[in-house]
Amino acid sequence: MNNRYCISSSKYRQITLSESSLPYYTTPHGPCASGTFGTQEYDNAYCFFSDFWPPSAFPWIDRCHSWPQPHVVDDIVKNGCHFVAIGHKLGNHEDHEWRISFSQAEQKLVYIMNHCQFLTYGLLKLILTEIINNGVSDNDKLLCSYHMKTAVFWVIQQNAIPHWCPQNLLGCFWVCFKLILKWVHEGVCPNFFIPGNNMFLTKIHGVKQHQLFIKLSDLYEKGLAFLLHCPSIRSCIIDVLYNPRNFICTDDHTLISDYHFDLYLFGESLSSFIVLDKDDIQICIRYLHTIEQMIGSPLLTQYQVIMLQNMTATVLQFTAFILHMETYTPDNKLRYRADKMSCHMLKLAAKFGCITDMLYIAMYYYKTLRYTEALSIIEMIKVK
Structure with missing residues (x-):
């Protein structure tokens, strides 16, 4: 051409x-x-x-x-x-x-959301799956989670909500829901990065647009009580909606306890890492990449940060020893580089891990026949 x-x-x-x-x-x-x-x-x-x-x-x-x-x-x-x-x-x-x-850019924007903004996005996805698209075939679904994410992005950037906090969670959700209702009414959903790109253009128009607007309008008329139709959160939110003093006051534990959040965030990862195949260093790299993305997330509490540090130390220790076991080569230069990398990872893990994590350095020195260095590390641990 x-x-x-x-x-x-x-x-x-x-x-x-x-x-x-x-x-x-x-x-x-x-x-x-x-x-x-x-x-x-x-x-x-x-x-x-x-x-x-x-x-x-x-x-x-x-x-x-x-x-x-x-x-x-x-x-x-x-x-x-x-x-x-x-x-x-x-x-x-x-x-x-x-x-x-712009999927990479959107991922970065989701990572910098605060706790309430992230919960609002999650709540929108729940009502999409369990109410709006419930019983609708894949070919007939008009709204998707990408539209929900776009609505949250626009509301945050336009400062439509002065206080993004857990106590105002349902208020934040309501503003985003009304924006989606407005978009469906107008038949225009502007892309967050290129507003001239109407993401409703090919799917939401004519009779389908009118039917979707009627459906969302019915939910709007019911008010926040329509959230009771979400099976996954009904038991959590029923007390909030029927207690006038707590109408929009939602502490974190009202929706999901920190304990269950920890299980979701760390439990599955730790259990799967414990049974890691010792010959697969690619899994270690994948875990390090995941941890890198989680570091600095505003969603983590102080003790969850400590848990993340502990996980990081564990992954680095696994990686160091697997790298040592897999480096079978007559090339002295490659062996030297792998050794330096393993030592660096173990020392890094010891910096923000527990005191006992320093023992892994001693074990590594012992395994590589550096007995004097191993004894030196053990003496240092005794002092600490």
Whole structure:
């Protein structure tokens, strides 16, 4: 095209989503290959990475006066975007066009949400799954979690809510819900990064738009009491709604206790790491990457931060010893580099772990025949 080679989005999607190129059964879902692995649903999006922030999204940078913070904006812009293989359904070049994906940027924005903002997003996803889309086939679902996330982004950035706090959780939720109702009424859901992109254009219009608006209007007329139709939170929220003094006062434990949050956040990760296959260092790397994403999250309480530190120390110790066991090479330089890396990880784990975590350094020195250094570390532990 125009004396240049171009990649057809439809042909690329046809090749990447073909059964022969995938190790398991999937179904096409937009630009993604969707399926289920055990009890987990997934979407695999095959895409191209761009180092550059698209010019059409430059106005978003100037729009970020109060949220997100300048350093977050710089980080997002610096990391560019992606292009996924799907064209505009109403356009003339559907088979050749590609869609700009800001999934990485959106992930960073979710990470910087405070506790109440994150709960509001979760509450919107619950009412979407358990009320709005309940009993609706996948082909007939008009609203998705991406619309919910976009609504929260807009409400935060436009300072529509002065106080994002747990005591005002239901008030925050109500503002976001009304914004979604407004969008459905107007038939326009502006993309957060490129507002000129109407995300309702191809699905929510005509008769379907009217039917969805009637459905949401009925919920709106019932007020916050319609949350009682959510099976997963009904028992938690019924006392709040029927106690005038606590109408919008929701402490963290009203929705989910810190204990259960800890189980969700750490329990499964720790149990699966304990039975880690000692020969698989890739799992260690994946855990380190997950921990890196969790560090600095505003959702973590002080004791959860301590728990995260303990997990980090454990992962580093596993990684150090697995790296030592897997480095079978006559190349002295490679062995030296692996040894230095293992020592560094063990010392790093000891810095923010328990005193006894220093014993792993002594064990490593003993295992590598450095008995004097091992004794020195043990003496240091005795003093501490």
